[in-house]
Amino acid sequence: MKSIVVLVISLVLMCNDISAQKIPTQTVGNIDTRSAIQIIEAAAKELNYPLKQFDPAGKVLITDWIEWTSIAVTNHGKLKFEAKNNEVIISMIDREYASSEGWSATLTNLSKKNIKKYLGTMADKISEIAGNTDLCQNAMYHSELIKMFKPLVIVDGIEWKFIKGVKDFSHEKMKTPNYFMELSITNTTDQAINFKTQKSLQYRDPGKKNSGSAVQYVVFSLDEIFSGVYQAELQPNETRKVYVYSLLRYLELLQDDCIPLFKLGFNVNNHKAELINYNVTVPFENQL
Numbered sequence: 374m375k376s377i378v379v380l381v382i383s384l385v386l387m388c389n390d391i392s393a394q395k396i397p398t399q400t401v402g403n404i405d406t407r408s409a410i411q412i413i414e415a416a417a418k419e420l421n422y423p424l425k426q427f428d429p430a431g432k433v434l435i436t437d438w439i440e441w442t443s444i445a446v447t448n449h450g451k452l453k454f455e456a457k458n459n460e461v462i463i464s465m466i467d468r469e470y471a472s473s474e475g476w477s478a479t480l481t482n483l484s485k486k487n488i489k490k491y492l493g494t495m496a497d498k499i500s501e502i503a504g505n506t507d508l509c510q511n512a513m514y515h516s517e518l519i520k521m522f523k524p525l526v527i528v529d530g531i532e533w534k535f536i537k538g539v540k541d542f543s544h545e546k547m548k549t550p551n552y553f554m555e556l557s558i559t560n561t562t563d564q565a566i567n568f569k570t571q572k573s574l575q576y577r578d579p580g581k582k583n584s585g586s587a588v589q590y591v592v593f594s595l596d597e598i599f600s601g602v603y604q605a606e607l608q609p610n611e612t613r614k615v616y617v618y619s620l621l622r623y624l625e626l627l628q629d630d631c632i633p634l635f636k637l638g639f640n641v642n643n644h645k646a647e648l649i650n651y652n653v654t655v656p657f658e659n660q661l
Contacts, residue, residue: 397483398464399492404503408513409456410434411521415512416498422452427518432456434518435466439491447471448479452495461499463492520634520651524659529641530562531607533615533648538655542618546599552632552655556615560607569604570639592617593637 426435450468468479542553595602635650
C-alpha cells in the first residue's frame with residue numbers, strides 16, 4: 374500500500390512538472406535590429422554553434438542540434454534567435470532525449486545550469502559584439518547570411534574605393550540611360566604594379582539560384598569614361614580613376630536598385646585576382 378502511495382505521489386509531481394514546463398528564453402536588449410542578424414551569426418560562429426535555418430523576412434535564426442549529457446542521458450536541442458524591437462530573444466526549442474526507442478520529446482524543464490551555459494553564454498557574446506564598434510563592424514563585413522557592400526576593399530595590394538554610383542546615367546556613346554559607377558584604384562605597396570583588368574564586369578541574376586556569372590558587357594575604363602584603357606603600371610601610392618558603366622542593360626535584373634553581386638576580374642603582375650562586392654545600391658556617394 375505504501376509503495377502505491379509513493380508511486381501516485383511521484384506521478385502527481387511528474388505531471389505537475391510537465392504542466393509547468395516552458396520553453397526557456399532570455400532577452401538581450403539594446404541590439405539594433407538592423408544589424409542583429411550579423412551579430413548573432415558572428416556570436417554563433419565564435420561559440421561554434423552551426424546555424425541551420427534563416428528567415429530573412431522574420432529575422433529569425435535557428436541553430437543545428439546542440440547536444441549534451443545529463444545524468445548519463447544524451448539530450449539535444451536547438452537555439453532560436455528572434456530579432457525585433459531592438460532586442461534579441463533567445464530560446465531553446467525542440468528539446469529531446471535519447472532512449473532505446475530513439476529521440477523523444479523532453480518532458481522536464483531545462484536546468485538553470487544549462488540555461489546559463491547555452492542561452493546565457495550566447496546572450497553575453499551578442500552583447501559583447503554589439504557593444505564594441507570594431508567587433509560589430511567586423512560581424513557585418515564578414516556575414517555570410519547578409520552580404521554587405523564595402524565602400525573600400527583591398528585585394529592584392531590594390532585599394533579599390535567606390536566613390537559614387539548614378540542612376541539613369543546617359544552619354545553620347547550609350548544607346549540608353551543606364552547605371553554608372555566611379556571608383557579609384559591605389560597601389561598600396563612599395564613597388565610598381567602591372568595592373569590589367571578584364572574588359573567586362575560579371576554579375577549574378579538574383580532571380581536564379583546558382584546562376585553564376587549571368588551576363589557580361591564591356592563596361593570598364595581607366596582615367597575617363599570610354600577611354601578604352603584597361604591596363605596601366607601603378608607606381609607606389611599612385612591613384613587612378615576607374616569608371617564602370619552600361620552596368621545592367623536589363624533592368625529587370627535589379628531588385629530595389631540593388632546590384633546583388635559585383636564581380637570584376639583583374640591581374641596584378643600577371644596574378645589573377647577578383648574584386649567582389651555585394652548589395653551595391655545605386656545611387657550612392659561615398660563620404661570616406
